[in-house]
Amino acid sequence: MVRINGENLDVVGKSVAEYLNSSGYDLMRVAVELNGDIVPKAQYSDTIFKDGDSVEVVSFVGGG
Amino acid sequence: MWGVADMIPSKEEWIQALDDRHGIEFQKKISSTTVAVCGLGGLGSNIAISLARAGIGKLILIDFDKVDITNLHRQQYKANQIGMCKTEALQNNLKEINPYLETKIHTICLDESNAKDVLADADIICEAFDNAEAKANIVNFVLSEMPNKYIVAASGMAGLDSANLIKTRKVSKRFYLCGDEVSDIKDGIGLVSTRVMLCAAHQAHTVLRIIAEEYEV
Numbered sequence: 001m002v003r004i005n006g007e008n009l010d011v012v013g014k015s016v017a018e019y020l021n022s023s024g025y026d027l028m029r030v031a032v033e034l035n036g037d038i039v040p041k042a043q044y045s046d047t048i049f050k051d052g053d054s055v056e057v058v059s060f061v062g063g064g
Numbered sequence: 065m066w067g068v069a070d071m072i073p074s075k076e077e078w079i080q081a082l083d084d085r086h087g088i089e090f091q092k093k094i095s096s097t098t099v100a101v102c103g104l105g106g107l108g109s110n111i112a113i114s115l116a117r118a119g120i121g122k123l124i125l126i127d128f129d130k131v132d133i134t135n136l137h138r139q140q141y142k143a144n145q146i147g148m149c150k151t152e153a154l155q156n157n158l159k160e161i162n163p164y165l166e167t168k169i170h171t172i173c174l175d176e177s178n179a180k181d182v183l184a185d186a187d188i189i190c191e192a193f194d195n196a197e198a199k200a201n202i203v204n205f206v207l208s209e210m211p212n213k214y215i216v217a218a219s220g221m222a223g224l225d226s227a228n229l230i231k232t233r234k235v236s237k238r239f240y241l242c243g244d245e246v247s248d249i250k251d252g253i254g255l256v257s258t259r260v261m262l263c264a265a266h267q268a269h270t271v272l273r274i275i276a277e278e279y280e281v
Binding site for chain 1 (some may be wrong): 103105106107108118120121192193194195196197199200203204208217218219220221222236237239241247248249250254255260272
């Protein structure tokens with residue numbers, strides 16, 4: 001299991017890019033932290049979720 | 065002569081008043097901190113004024129835009145500043161509030177080509193853009209390329225929803241996020257000044273808490 005934004009999800013083996021795309025995120029508007037470290041956008045396709053990973057996806061909305 | 069406009073306090077009087085308010089130790093930390101404010105709209109202009117009043121050491125102020133009449137309902141500019149660069153207008157307004165504040169202005173579009181130089185001296189960076197992609201870009205850049213700095217970002221402060229939904233979340237060790245995370249400028253009635261100011265106050269308060277080494281929210 002992978003804990004994403006506080007929820008346990010069965011996405012072990014999926015890449016960050018696959019998860020974001022399948023969950024409807026706009027990749028231009030997100031920041032992703034894996035076990036407390038930022039995942040650079042260039043590594044979304046090569047970063048594969050492992051069992052026990054903890055992930056935070058922040059999706060920005062406009063306004064300021 | 066109470067009320068005479070050109071009688072401003074001396075630097076010593078200014079520092080003494082802040083020391084009395086915050087305590088000498090905390091004030092010393094505040095006045096030795098440099099904060100970058102990325103975007104000088106409703107969030108950034110309010111963050112800058114809060115930190116200037118708190119006696120922050122130095123502000124790095126970044127915006128490419130000019131003051132527009134549509135800004136005045138929520139941004140800390142004046143009617144006679146319409147058409148001025150926001151960097152210069154805000155620098156003037158901040159100097160009126162705190163004549164001893166050190167500022168550095170950059171009238172540029174902050175991006176990956178210039179961010180490392182512009183933000184180099186900052187201890188804490190406030191993301192205060194209005195565009196969602198620009199928000200994501202600067203947060204990703206700082207966390208990837210400048211891992212020793214703190215970033216305090218904002219997402220979700222549009223509309224007239226409850227003030228109590230605006231909150232601060234610690235996403236990771238050096239990344240704080242203020243706002244309700246959902247209220248988009250493109251939904252509903254757009255930005256309402258009070259809710260934007262609440263979010264800006266969350267960001268400025270988070271900066272002061274980081275300075276005080278109070279890292280939890």
